[in-house]
Amino acid sequence: MQWINALVQGLLLGGLYALFATGLSLMFGVMRIVNLAHGDLAVVASFLALALVGGTGLPLWVVIVVTVPLFALLGYLTQRVLLQGSLSSGPMATLLVTFGLSIVLQNVLLEIFSADTRTLDSGSFATSSFHLGPITVGWLPLVTFLLAGAVLAGIGVFLSRTGLGRMLRASSDDRETASLVGADSRHVYGVATAIAFATVALAGLMFAVRSSFDPATGPSRLIFAFEAVVIGGLGSLWGTLLGGIVLGVTQSIGSQIDPAMTLLAGHLVFLAVLAFRPQGLLAGRTA
Amino acid sequence: MTLSHLLSERAAAAVDVRRAARTSKVSGGVLLALVVLLAALPYVVFSDVTDTLVNFFVLVALAGMWNLLAGFGGLVSVGQQAFIGIGAYSVIALADLGVQPYLAVPLAALTCVVFAVPTSWLAFRLRGDYFAVGTWVIAEVYRLLVVRIDALGGASGKGLSGLSGLDPALRGALTYWVALTLTLATVGGCYLLLRGRVGLSLMAVRDEETAASAAGIDVTRAKRIVYLVSAAGCGAAGGVITVSSLSVNPDAIFNVQWSAYMIFIVVIGGIGFIEGPLIGAVVFFALQQLLADFGSWYLVILGVVGIAAARWLPGGLWGLVRDRTGLSLFPVGYHVRTGDVR
Numbered sequence: 196m197q198w199i200n201a202l203v204q205g206l207l208l209g210g211l212y213a214l215f216a217t218g219l220s221l222m223f224g225v226m227r228i229v230n231l232a233h234g235d236l237a238v239v240a241s242f243l244a245l246a247l248v249g250g251t252g253l254p255l256w257v258v259i260v261v262t263v264p265l266f267a268l269l270g271y272l273t274q275r276v277l278l279q280g281s282l283s284s285g286p287m288a289t290l291l292v293t294f295g296l297s298i299v300l301q302n303v304l305l306e307i308f309s310a311d312t313r314t315l316d317s318g319s320f321a322t323s324s325f326h327l328g329p330i331t332v333g334w335l336p337l338v339t340f341l342l343a344g345a346v347l348a349g350i351g352v353f354l355s356r357t358g359l360g361r362m363l364r365a366s367s368d369d370r371e372t373a374s375l376v377g378a379d380s381r382h383v384y385g386v387a388t389a390i391a392f393a394t395v396a397l398a399g400l401m402f403a404v405r406s407s408f409d410p411a412t413g414p415s416r417l418i419f420a421f422e423a424v425v426i427g428g429l430g431s432l433w434g435t436l437l438g439g440i441v442l443g444v445t446q447s448i449g450s451q452i453d454p455a456m457t458l459l460a461g462h463l464v465f466l467a468v469l470a471f472r473p474q475g476l477l478a479g480r481t482a
Numbered sequence: 483m484t485l486s487h488l489l490s491e492r493a494a495a496a497v498d499v500r501r502a503a504r505t506s507k508v509s510g511g512v513l514l515a516l517v518v519l520l521a522a523l524p525y526v527v528f529s530d531v532t533d534t535l536v537n538f539f540v541l542v543a544l545a546g547m548w549n550l551l552a553g554f555g556g557l558v559s560v561g562q563q564a565f566i567g568i569g570a571y572s573v574i575a576l577a578d579l580g581v582q583p584y585l586a587v588p589l590a591a592l593t594c595v596v597f598a599v600p601t602s603w604l605a606f607r608l609r610g611d612y613f614a615v616g617t618w619v620i621a622e623v624y625r626l627l628v629v630r631i632d633a634l635g636g637a638s639g640k641g642l643s644g645l646s647g648l649d650p651a652l653r654g655a656l657t658y659w660v661a662l663t664l665t666l667a668t669v670g671g672c673y674l675l676l677r678g679r680v681g682l683s684l685m686a687v688r689d690e691e692t693a694a695s696a697a698g699i700d701v702t703r704a705k706r707i708v709y710l711v712s713a714a715g716c717g718a719a720g721g722v723i724t725v726s727s728l729s730v731n732p733d734a735i736f737n738v739q740w741s742a743y744m745i746f747i748v749v750i751g752g753i754g755f756i757e758g759p760l761i762g763a764v765v766f767f768a769l770q771q772l773l774a775d776f777g778s779w780y781l782v783i784l785g786v787v788g789i790a791a792a793r794w795l796p797g798g799l800w801g802l803v804r805d806r807t808g809l810s811l812f813p814v815g816y817h818v819r820t821g822d823v824r
Contacts, residue, residue: 229611231560281793286611290558291749291792298742299785302778414738418622421615429612459626462619466604469616473607 196329201451202444207336209423209443211405213436214343215398215416216423217350218391220435223424225367225387228278228289232297234417236392237399239300240266241408242308244400245315255317255404263396270392271385278388279381297413304410315403339401344436346394351432353390363387415458422465428475437477509811520662524655532658536726538767539661540719541743543668545751545759547715548744550672553754554681555708556688560741561617564601564624565594565713567736569720571634574730577644578633584660587721594717595710597624602709606702618738625736639731642724661722668715669812672756676814680707685814688754742781746788752798756812761799 215237222228230236240262247258277296281288317335324333354360365373366383374380402408402416419442427438442461449460468475524532544566552558572590577583601620608616629637645653675681683704686694695701724730743766751762766784773780791798803809 223611227611229615231614277789277793284793284796287552287556287558287753288792288796290611290614291745292789294560294742294745295785295789295792297785298746299782299789302781302785305778306782414618415622418615418619421612422619425608425612425616455630459623459630462623462626465619466623469604469607 197451198448200330201447203330203332204336205444205447206440207332207340207443208447209440210340210343210436211336211398211401211439212419212423212443213439214339214346214394215402216420216427216435216439217347217432218394218398219417219420220424220427220429220432221350221387221394222391223429225363226274226278226282226289226384227286228282228293229421230391231290231293231417232300232413233293233395233420234415235297235300235304235413236266236395237402237416238304238408238410238413240396240399241315241403242304242313242410244403245308245313248315255315259397259400262400263393266396267389267393270389273392274385274388275381279384282384297417301410301413308410310409310411312407312409313403314407315400317404335404339405342397342401346397347432347436350390350394354432359383359386419461422461425475426465426468428477431475431477434475434477438475441476509809513811517666521659524658529651529654532654533726536658536661536722538763539665540722540726541747541766542665542759542763543715543719543722544740544744545747545763546665546668546672546756547712547719548741549748549753549756549759550675550708550715551712552745553748553758554676554684554688555705555712556691557705557709558611558614559605559617559712560614560738560745561605561619561621562712562716562744563736563738563740564617564621565598565716566720566723566740567621567624567628567732568594568597569717570724570730570735571628571720572717573721573724574634574640574642577642580644583642583644583725584656587660587664587718587725590721591714591718594713594720598710598713601713602706605709606705618741621736621738625732628736629732635730635732637732639729639734641729645725645728657722657726660725664715664718664722667718669756669760671711671715673812673814675707675711676756680704681814684708746784748798749788749791750784750798752800752802752804753796755798755800755804756814757800757803757810758798761803765799 219230219233222230243262244255244258247253247261248255253261277292278289281292322333323335324331326332352360354364362373362378362383363386365376366378366380370380373383423438423442424435425438426441427434427436441464445464446457446461450457452460520535523535544562548559548562551562569590572593573583573586576586576589581589605613605617605620628634634640648656676684683694683699686697686699687701687704691701720735723735747762747766748759749762750765751760752758769780769784773783795801797805
């Protein structure tokens with residue numbers, strides 16, 4: 196029965212991984228940028244929420260409502276100011292720029308907040324749970340899973356139903372042709388980065404409530420997101436959800452076998468996918 | 483004699499193709515003098531200077547290996563710490579088996595090649611940008627596997643045996659010479675490799691992969707050679723780090739910080755030039771020593787400078803120097819001058 200429990204916990208964790216990985220997948224799908232600062236951005240959101248909750252005493256949901264749009268704006272500006280110019284200099288330049296950003300963010304956080312491990316206290320909600328037959332389900336993991344699912348569905352609808360979403364997909368399929376028919380690629384890229392940053396901030400806040408974090412947590416988070424994207428299949432939104440769930444379940448079952456196996460189990464599944472199905476579980480369409 | 487023979491002979495007579503400009507002969511002499519000076523240094527200065535220089539040499543070697551990988555092979559890796567770690571642990575393990583630690587350093591390079599072969603099978607399945615994060619994951623896997631081996635000290639690391647009998651002054655000097663040899667071997671190795679056939683195919687692949695492949699170059703083979711050489715160099719550097727610090731800690735040796743150092747040194751110094759890592763390492767080292775009292779702010783500054791260099795100065799500092807002066811210490815291309823056409 197504990198195995199079924201591990202399975203359920205892994206599934207719920209996987210939803211959060213998927214939400215977190217969406218931004219990475221979206222930025223790669225649309226701009227061919229691998230954002231190496233992805234994990235650090237989530238940690239920045241966590242620390243920002245920590246400072247806001249500690250400094251102003253605002254309730255957590257207000258902080259979330261403030262932080263997520265703020266990050267969307269930051270994302271748009273980052274793309275237009277920092278990334279757009281390096282896009283023309285080839286893929287290596289964007290990789291180096293985002294890696295530099297990652298190191299800068301980590302060390303600024305380290306200087307401001309010290310290397311101490313923190314958690315974001317969300318009151319009794321974080322620990323309350325209900326029983327579903329023999330399985331205990333925490334309210335927090337369930338709510339994060341549902342929220343992640345809702346956000347992913349929302350992005351899916353945005354990409355398939357709205358004009359801007361169609362332009363995003365068109366730019367991701369063929370940049371030149373899309374701009375020929377009137378898509379302003381810089382604006383479209385800015386929007387994609389804004390969505391990516393907003394989902395990263397939301398995921399970062401959820402990570403902060405669920406588990407502890409410190410300024411050096413970012414890189415390991417980036418690796419989770421990356422693994423979810425590759426396991427699911429590059430450039431597929433639902434593949435990313437599947438990849439996140441596979442990763443979450445693997446880690447959860449791995450930790451059931453031996454707590455030291457948690458991370459290794461996830462990495463090994465990733466390597467297995469890389470070796471035997473490099474196109475990912477749900478290979479297919481872009482974005 | 484056919485017409486085409488005649489034409490090609492006349493064409494060959496019309497141009498003067500040579501590897502070295504006159505400046506590179508002069509600068510070659512200066513470099514040689516510098517190497518002799520550096521080799522004699524343990525007799526001249528106190529050991530704290532040579533100990534500091536050991537760290538510098540390790541950085542030069544690592545940056546040179548990353549430059550070979552990314553600047554010439556087009557393989558941007560964020561996972562070379564895998565081989566630094568494997569090299570470091572190889573020296574620990576070989577010393578436990580009774581091998582003299584200094585002799586274990588070149589063996590550590592060999593161990594890394596052995597590990598790099600299967601690693602490249604996996605990593606090369608990821609293209610372009612995804613290669614970077616993929617190598618990083620593989621480095622994490624190696625770290626997680628190493629900490630599970632109790633004989634290697636698990637998560638808390640292990641001390642190096644076999645050097646405790648040596649006099650500290652002699653040990654310091656020997657470590658210094660090993661580190662100097664490492665740097666010379668990596669710089670010289672890169673130079674020789676890039677002057678040869680492999681270098682030519684690499685530069686063709688880097689500039690236009692499809693065309694190079696169409697011209698009959700085995701792209702994957704060229705990249706794999708570079709990957710293996712880079713793994714060997716990083717492994718030897720990991721070995722030098724171990725004989726210098728006399729212990730190894732898995733979290734420190736497999737830290738992605740090493741990749742950050744390598745990348746920033748190369749990007750600031752000039753990616754795709756053998757001289758780049760040398761200049762970049764000097765800048766990096768100076769920043770690190772100057773800002774030693776300000777915690778990790780040097781990394782923040784380095785990150786900002788790195789971003790700026792990647793964004794606005796793709797040739798780095800050496801690119802600037804070369805554009806202004808045409809100087810080339812390690813010419814890997816050819817100078818072509820048109821003579822008087824008959």
